[in-house]
Amino acid sequence: MPPYLGLAIPLLPGAEEARPFVVTPDGNTDNGRSSRGHNGDGPRTLARANTNTTSRRNNNPPAPRNVGHSPLLTVVSANVRGLRSNIADLSHNFVLRQKADIVAVSETWMSDTVDPSFGKIKGYTKWVRKDRIGRTGGGVAVCFKNGLQTQELSVDLPQQMEALFFRIVLTDNSGLLLCVLYRPPRQGRFSLDFLAEEMDNLLQRHGCKNVLIVGDLNFHLEQQAYNNLVTVSGLTNHVTFQTHERGGLLDPVLSDLPEERILCQQLDKVGSSDHHAVLTKIQLHVAREKAAPRTIWLWEQASWRDMRGALTATDWQTVLTGDAEEMTNALTSILATLQDRHVPHRTYLAKATNPQWFGFRCQIAAEAKYAAWRRYKQRPSQHNLAMHRAACKRMTDTSKWARKHWEQDLRRKLTGPGVGDKTWWTLVKERQGVMRQESVPPVTRQDGTTASSSDDKAALLAKLFAEKMHVESPTRPPPVLPRETAHTITSIPITTELVEKALGQLDAGKATGPDGISPGAETMCQGTFGFRPGRSTSDLLLLLSQEWQDTLDEGLDTLVVALDIAGLMTECGMRVF
Structure with missing residues (x-):
């Protein structure tokens, strides 16, 4: 993929799977940074350790060596030595450039005085942080690409242990246990012992098959505890290169996955840090938010005359028969059919990672841009180069147009007369890029499994509310309430004026309801x-x-x-x- 496709541009079908799994031998980008001294928790004795330990618990069959068409989970881990001072370099030169799915950093040097929304990277969730309490330094933080199904785990940790645990949902509803750990040089071995003792319990309790541990462990200072962890838990360190500018391996990537499924690569140092970042690519089928179909109705091109003619020619006395429910279903079916027939519309798949303003026109322009780039790479010529440049310009112009209209629509809603507190804050969060699925955390089912995707959470909550509204004895007569008036309602007259008044109160700009009929079609006769x-x-x-x-x-x-x-x-x- 070329660098200019760093925007939220959807790929053609199969393009993601076709990217080869290629890593350069050195993987190091020299940008002329000078070496910087170490001023962390204390002096470090940098030494190479025997880091590769054969897994005893790993009974998974070996994966094929050709992983070019296999799904990948990309993890960027680094000791940033100050997230506030190095967030810009981390975001642009590491996270966005490597298209990381998971970003795990240690030594964030943050406290509760820093706003929780600080450093939010476009296209990623807010940072989940564990700041050091009582003194400066230390701390870990993790963020995930939008659409990745994850769950933060609540683990009873020993005091002063700086670690975060997550469950990465896989496509088979199992999980990958992710642990991000920072162990200061003078802390002792209790954090490594905790992992060795509780690893199997954590895997079983949270339904995880495998584990991935990243961070700065400083394990060369507690070599015996580290060896015990990798031996008991069956882990392998996949980092075989130096991660500190003065030599030494301080930032391992431990996992019980087969060795051929994981490949680690050394990246440059992040900002002013003296640690190299580590890029880890894992051959793993992770669950992501599925693209949801969206339908764009072109009301300005609708054939209202033909639709009115069809409604006038309908024999309503024959169609509207039976009880109220049957007549409602018949009317809904007719309106939906006429809407689909006389109103031009386009359906496309909207990815969860797409920005709010990225609509149908943007997707068409993005696909045309990618197709022009593929055509130019296959047949380099001046004509194909000009076609590619023209497609890039159309993509830029379309994105600017879509963003402008989206901002104008938000401004209109925020300044409208009927905006309330809830609507106002919803629009503000939408403008800030907060995703809708962040408002509902993963939900645990009765069988212990977790609903992480938007569809699964919606189905589980719908089932729960439906059970709450269920009446155990539907034939039981309702309780007799004291009569407040002598008047009774014998009939409810429905006149043309009442129907037109109700149609006039509809907002034609609202989205289509569960019946599939747009308010624009319902108001076209009014x-x-x-x-x-x-x-x-x-x-x-x-x-x-x-x-x-x-x-x-x-x-x-x-x-x-x-x-x-x-x-x-x-x-x-x-x-x-």
Whole structure:
């Protein structure tokens, strides 16, 4: 993938799987940074240790060596030695450039005085942090790419142990246990002993098959405890290169996955840190938020005359039979069919990682840009180069247009007369890039499994609420309540005026409801005044006067265009209405 595809641009089908699993031998980018001294928790004795220990617990069959078409989980881990001072370099030169799924950092040097939303990377969740309490230094933090299904685990840790635990959901609903740990040089061995003693319990309790441990362990100072951890838990350190500028391996990547499934690569140092970042690529089928289908209705191109004609020609006496439920279903079916037939629409898949403004036009432009790039790479020529540059310009212009319209729509909603506290904060979070699925944490089912995706959480909550509303004895008569009045309702009359009033209160800009019918289609018959019994142009003038007054109150401009089409009734007749 070229560097310019760093934007949220969807790939053509199969493009993600076709990327080869290639890592350069050195993997080091020299940007001219000078070496910096170490000023951490204390002096370190840098020494290489025997880091590769054969896994005893790993009974998984070996994976094939050709992993070019296999899904990958990309992890960037680094000792940043100050997240606030190095967040810019970490974001642009490591996270976004490597397209990391998981970003794990140690020695963040943060405290509870730092806002929880600090350093949020575009396209990623907020940082989950464990800051050091009582004194400066230390700390770990993790963030995940949007769409990756994860669950933060609550683990009773020993005091002063700086670690975070997560469950990475796999496609078979099992999990990968992720542990991000920072062990200061003078802390002792209790954190390593805790992992050795509790690893199997954590795996079993949270339904995880395998484990991945990253961070700065300083294990060369507690070699015996480290050897005991990797031996008892069946772990292998996949980092075989130096991770500190003065030599030594301080930032291991431990896992009980087969060795051929994991490949680690040395990256450059992050900002002012004296540690090299580590890029880890794991051949693993992780669960991600599925792309949801979205339908764009082109109302300005709708054939309203044909739709009205079809509604007028419908024999409603034959269609609307039975009880209220049956008549409602019949009406819904007819409206949905006419909407699909007479309103042009386009359906596309919206990825969870796409920005809010990234719609259908952006996706078409992005796919055209990627296709032009593939064409130019296969057949380098001046013509294909010009086509690729033109596609890049169209993508840029389309993105600017989409972002501008999205911001204008948000501004209109925020300044509208009917915005409440809940709507206002929802729009503000949407503008800040907070994803909707972040508001509902993973939910645990009765069988102990976890619902992490949006669809699974929605289905589980719907089932729970449906059970709460279930009546055990539906034939049991309701309780007799004291009568407050002598009047009773014998019938509910439904008139044309009441229906038109209800249709007039609909917001045509709202999304399609569960019945699949857009409010724009429901309101298309409302608002015709001429040549109708009980209606006149006076009603239209009163309605328009009210709309103009509301527009003036909002500080907007009003433009009126009056048309007098000669022979309209003679040529078209009443069926057009």
